[in-house]
Amino acid sequence: MSRIDLKVILQDTVSNGYGDLVTRPTGKAVRGGVEEALAGLDGEQTAIIDFSAVRCLDISCADEIVGKLLLQYGAARLFLLHGVTASHCDAIEHVLERHRLAVVARGRDGKIQVLGPVAEPARRAFGILTGRGPAAPEEVATELAVGPEVARRALEELRTLRLVLQASDRYTAVTA
Amino acid sequence: MTRVVEVPAHFDDRSFDQFAKAFGDPTERRLLFDAHATQWASPYGLVGLLAAGQAAAERGPERPQLTVPADRDVAHYWGRAGFFEHAKEWFEIHGKVPRVAAAHSSDVLLAITPVRGTDDVHTVVESIQERSAAILSGELGLEATATMGFAMALSEACQNIVEHAGTSGWVAVQAYHWRRRLGRRVVVIAVADAGIGFRRSLEATQSGRFGDRWADATALEAALFQGASRFRDPGRGQGLGGIARYLSRWEGKLSVRSGTARITIVPEWDDANPLTDGLPAFPGSQVLMIIPARQAE
Numbered sequence: 001m002s003r004i005d006l007k008v009i010l011q012d013t014v015s016n017g018y019g020d021l022v023t024r025p026t027g028k029a030v031r032g033g034v035e036e037a038l039a040g041l042d043g044e045q046t047a048i049i050d051f052s053a054v055r056c057l058d059i060s061c062a063d064e065i066v067g068k069l070l071l072q073y074g075a076a077r078l079f080l081l082h083g084v085t086a087s088h089c090d091a092i093e094h095v096l097e098r099h100r101l102a103v104v105a106r107g108r109d110g111k112i113q114v115l116g117p118v119a120e121p122a123r124r125a126f127g128i129l130t131g132r133g134p135a136a137p138e139e140v141a142t143e144l145a146v147g148p149e150v151a152r153r154a155l156e157e158l159r160t161l162r163l164v165l166q167a168s169d170r171y172t173a174v175t176a
Numbered sequence: 177m178t179r180v181v182e183v184p185a186h187f188d189d190r191s192f193d194q195f196a197k198a199f200g201d202p203t204e205r206r207l208l209f210d211a212h213a214t215q216w217a218s219p220y221g222l223v224g225l226l227a228a229g230q231a232a233a234e235r236g237p238e239r240p241q242l243t244v245p246a247d248r249d250v251a252h253y254w255g256r257a258g259f260f261e262h263a264k265e266w267f268e269i270h271g272k273v274p275r276v277a278a279a280h281s282s283d284v285l286l287a288i289t290p291v292r293g294t295d296d297v298h299t300v301v302e303s304i305q306e307r308s309a310a311i312l313s314g315e316l317g318l319e320a321t322a323t324m325g326f327a328m329a330l331s332e333a334c335q336n337i338v339e340h341a342g343t344s345g346w347v348a349v350q351a352y353h354w355r356r357r358l359g360r361r362v363v364v365i366a367v368a369d370a371g372i373g374f375r376r377s378l379e380a381t382q383s384g385r386f387g388d389r390w391a392d393a394t395a396l397e398a399a400l401f402q403g404a405s406r407f408r409d410p411g412r413g414q415g416l417g418g419i420a421r422y423l424s425r426w427e428g429k430l431s432v433r434s435g436t437a438r439i440t441i442v443p444e445w446d447d448a449n450p451l452t453d454g455l456p457a458f459p460g461s462q463v464l465m466i467i468p469a470r471q472a473e
Contacts, residue, residue, distance in 0.1 A: 022331040023294040056327040059418040063411040087324030
């Protein structure tokens with residue numbers, strides 16, 4: 001696991017004086033810094049993008065940083081957004097809906113959630129995995145009070161979106 | 177020969193079309209913007225007047241003239257809002273300009289500020305967050321989460337100028353009490369430019385889809401409701417939609433005027449038309465965002 005601090009990258013790539021991720025050129029520059037950091041990571045490592053020190057995130061920056069990173073690297077690497085606020089989530093959700101993408105995010109209160117257009121059963125299944133740990137489809141089905149096929153489809157949706165990992169018949173949420 | 181353009185006595189978004197009609201075609205004769213009888217101007221009126229001055233200066237035969245409001249209090253307010261500081265670049269000013277600096281009074285959250293590039297957008301967002309938080313939470317009674325969304329909306333509106341206008345523009349943010357119109361306190365963001373407008377900005381990538389229907393109104397609809405952009409990048413064109421979403425959450429109003437059309441996201445408390453076409457033509461784009469205080473239950 002490796003944490004990539006966006007505030008540090010913002011200061012290194014754009015300006016020491018900025019504390020906000022706003023404007024598309026800023027987003028592009030910061031994404032370039034994140035890509036450099038990603039290049040130094042093991043391909044198996046979950047990339048933790050740290051928003052803890054970021055104040056404002058606008059939609060242009062959310063698109064350049066989160067949207068384009070997931071589009072380009074999301075199939076090959078797991079991502080987790082760390083330290084997001086409700087306002088960050090609004091901007092990120094807007095972008096993810098446009099691109100039909102999803103990502104796991106941990107809020108500043110420690111709460112884990114899925115951002116992006118994910119069906120309700122899958123969202124609830126993700127909540128179960130983060131609450132109880134790795135589980136098989138039958139266990140998720142029991143907790144959701146749905147049939148095993150519904151649970152399996154929900155977990156497969158999460159796996160396809162790279163929000164959970166599957167080992168044999170058990171699924172684990174990407175929570176890093 | 178000089179043509180007189182009367183600045184409305186009460187100059188805001190509701191009298192703007194009257195002003196645009198008087199503005200007309202700035203290319204033939206020198207314009208005199210007559211504001212001597214103006215009694216009040218909203219941030220929307222002031223940034224719109226600057227856009228008119230820029231358009232007249234750049235496209236007309238001579239730099240336009242402007243008469244300062246005769247009412248001392250009105251002129252002082254324009255000074256505190258930062259109007260004259262920028263007006264002198266585009267107008268030949270007649271009348272006594274008050275010696276007041278653009279102020280950080282309790283109501284002027286952001287004095288009129290030029291937006292020329294992305295650095296200006298950063299500066300605007302940096303400078304407004306603390307004060308907007310105090311007003312949005314303390315005076316309007318909105319949740320803390322409204323504050324950062326406010327900065328996001330402001331940033332996206334300013335970027336619209338940088339990326340689409342083809343020229344610079346202005347932004348101003350103010351809080352005031354709308355006694356007659358709403359009976360509540362509001363925060364108003366006004367953004368204006370004298371650039372190419374939505375229709376021309378989107379023409380190359382979008383007009384083919386609309387054929388003969390392509391006009392200012394369809395361009396605004398495409399931008400606001402379909403996320404259309406002049407760029408091929410599928411991630412572009414999300415800004416206005418994001419602003420609309422933010423404002424809807426806080427019962428706010430969004431109005432975008434460009435060319436001869438105006439599109440509005442209308443909250444329950446307002447009675448504007450969602451789409452108005454056939455307005456008097458005016459250069460560039462003018463964006464108005466209004467966030468009202470939470471209504472007491």
